[in-house]
Amino acid sequence: MxxxxxxxxxxxxxxxxxxxxxxxxxxxxxxxxxxxxxxxxxxxxxxxxxxxxxxxxQDKEGLFKVLLEQLASKKNNSIFGTEPIEGEPGAILHQVATKALEQMINDKEHSAFMRVLIGESGRFPELAQICVRAMIKPVAETLTQYLAAPELKIPDPEATARILIGALVHFHITQNVMHGEDIIPMESDRLIDALTHLINKCAD
The missing domain is CATH 1.10.10.60 (Homeodomain-like)
Structure with a gap:
């Protein structure tokens, strides 16, 4: 027993x-x-x-923060895994970008949650700051660390990481969160291929 x-x-x-x-x-x-x-x-x-x-x-803000941190942790782990990023730059960045967009596009709950967050950010800026701290900052730091590898020869890894994240988030917001996919349509593969091409140019 x-x-x-x-x-x-x-x-x-x-x-x-x-x-x-x-x-x-x-x-x-x-x-x-x-x-x-x-x-x-x-x-x-x-x-x-x-x-x-x-x-x-303790309160509603604390509950919201834990919910957001849990969501962010789940997303980040599914995109990057738990091991350091290693591999050929073009392939790795293509893989990471593809996973990130798939997560954002296919998870309807995530899109709905982002609409709530964006809509409430004017009255509750601290909520938006929680999102930046829990969701955006860890991704930016992870990408920056990878892009800082000497063999990539990228002059400003942190700014480059911000550009990559910004392009992906912009795509998700305009296409999915704001329902703009019929207004400014674009296949996600085109965006990812273009980003990968830019990084490969830096690494050449």
Whole structure:
């Protein structure tokens, strides 16, 4: 017979509760926006008591921050993996850019969440800053570190990383978040091929 200690059960239940709360919070933020979401609504959506929500999250901003950080961590790991980036520059950058755009384009929840974030950023600039800190900064740092390799001969790796990220984010926002794919259509492969070509030119 396998015996489970009470503390282990408590930890498992705690993890499950947090996941329930985060799922409920995502549902509410997408439906009602940040301003329209309350901890009461989150509790109802998550199927837990308000006291349970507050036992894990101090306030709505803290809950939003954890949700965003979890989303960012999941996205970044799926794009870069957990090992250092190594390989031929053109192939690596093509692979990273393709994964990044696939993640953004195919994940409808991510697009919806970005609409909420952009829409609320005027009234709640700290939310946008959380996004930049949790989602954009780690990607920029990882790419900068890779592009700084001496053999690539890139004069300004940090600025180049910003250019790459900016092009991908702009594509995602104009095509998907703002529903502009029929107005300024472009295949994602064209963008990725052009970016890869630019980097290869720098590395030649």
């Amino acid at each position: 396998v015996r489970i200690k009470a503390g282990e059960v408590d930890r498992d239940n705690s993890v499950d509760k947090v996941e329930q709360i985060l799922q409920g919070a995502m549902q509410e933020f997408l439906q009602h926006g940040y301003a329209g979401t309350s901890m009461d609504r989150v509790a109802v959506a998550a199927g837990v008591s308000k006291a349970t929500v507050y036992s894990h999250f």
